[in-house]
Amino acid sequence: MRSSGLALAFVTALAPAALVACASGPRQPSHVASPASAPAGPAEVLERFTTALTAQRWPEAYALLSDRWRARYTPSRLASDWAAAGSVSREAAERAHALLAAGQRPTIRARGATLTVGAGRAAVLVEEEGGWRVDALE
Numbered sequence: 001m002r003s004s005g006l007a008l009a010f011v012t013a014l015a016p017a018a019l020v021a022c023a024s025g026p027r028q029p030s031h032v033a034s035p036a037s038a039p040a041g042p043a044e045v046l047e048r049f050t051t052a053l054t055a056q057r058w059p060e061a062y063a064l065l066s067d068r069w070r071a072r073y074t075p076s077r078l079a080s081d082w083a084a085a086g087s088v089s090r091e092a093a094e095r096a097h098a099l100l101a102a103g104q105r106p107t108i109r110a111r112g113a114t115l116t117v118g119a120g121r122a123a124v125l126v127e128e129e130g131g132w133r134v135d136a137l138e
Contacts, residue, residue: 054097
């Protein structure tokens with residue numbers, strides 16, 4: 001699932017075609033500053049990410065992405081892919097947000113965490129030097 005050869009989608013909005021396009025698109029430095037008062041745990045990061053997505057606060061959502069996605073994306077590219085995916089992306093974010101609101105928390109293992117959001121679907125977070133970051137939301 002996390003193989004570099006496999007197009008891993010976050011927010012299902014990142015359809016394989018979009019991933020191919022962004023792989024050759026502009027690169028951003030991975031050392032983008034975290035949002036002020038960055039949360040410490042994976043649940044808080046995922047909640048802030050899904051809230052930022054649904055509110056269309058692209059720079060905030062972008063700052064919560066993993067290093068590998070920030071290296072491939074820009075806030076405007078994130079907005080464009082979100083819009084192109086239509087209701088699919090919104091439903092994925094709302095599903096994860098609802099689970100968190102109901103008290104479910106990601107399972108932490110080694111340097112990663114996952115929250116199952118449906119059959120064969122999960123939110124995946126990774127722990128990086130700057131804290132927890134979203135690596136996938138399917």
